[in-house]
Amino acid sequence: MKSNDFKAFQIENLCNYVPSFGRKDLYRICLVTGESRVYFADKSFNLSGTCLFFGNINTPYSWEVLSDNQIGYGCLFTEDFLKGAEYFDNVGSLSVFNIGNIPVYELQDETQIANVNFIFKRILEENGGDYSKRQEMVRSFICILVHEALKSRAVADNTELAPHKTASQRISALFLRLLDTQFPVENKRKSIQFTKPTDFAGQLGIHPNYLNRVLKKETGKTILEVINERIITEARILLQHTDWTISEISHCLGFEYHSHFDSVFKKITGLSPSIYRETFSGKRFEIHKHWC
Known part of the structure; x- marks a missing residue:
């Protein structure tokens, strides 16, 4: 396999590790035992014990080491690497890599911890073999890691890696994929292309009302609610982690008028963009460990 498509490594001697917050070029899966804090988008998680972490390429994150005796394993890979397997046709559709989900899975069962350690050892072994x-084989092991993570949350979902079977599921997946392709926003002078229900319906070749019914059925939200929530998630990240002006952020997120951006942002977060920046810039939300 190409060296830049996949890399596996053992985690040890992290006392001198310096965390770097930002978006990454590769997907990441880590098994870590020890005290640490993960910063993920506009949230943070204090961790202890043994956890699986799934980092995607769209959400900025960093890992802060809080104990010298942190150990474990990690692997980095491109989306193209996983696309070699049929069940990984769309990496972003897997809930463990979805921007809206908590990316940390706590492992408490000793048998499961032993199994996941064994899987990573096999990944290292096969990655270095001929x-x-x-x-x-490595793709199959990664598939098992995904299932072990879902199993740790007692999610009885046998369709996670299966193709979408109904028309509404397929359309919903295509819509969410199209929405997510616009992020992350990295150029303040370039606006995202699709911001209205008609934009997405036109790309998918269906009527906006039908798309709205599909989204309502699959997510419980209207298409406009889903679009706005995803855009405001990106706005929170940009407000916290860039020095772009609010007007620049409003423009790059597709708002024609600054006042409209303020209105949508406040409706979703309860704060104006300026107050949000003053309150949370340079800080992180602390979320209790049992949420993980």
């Missing part, structure tokens, strides 16, 4: 089908 078996011609080792890529397929």
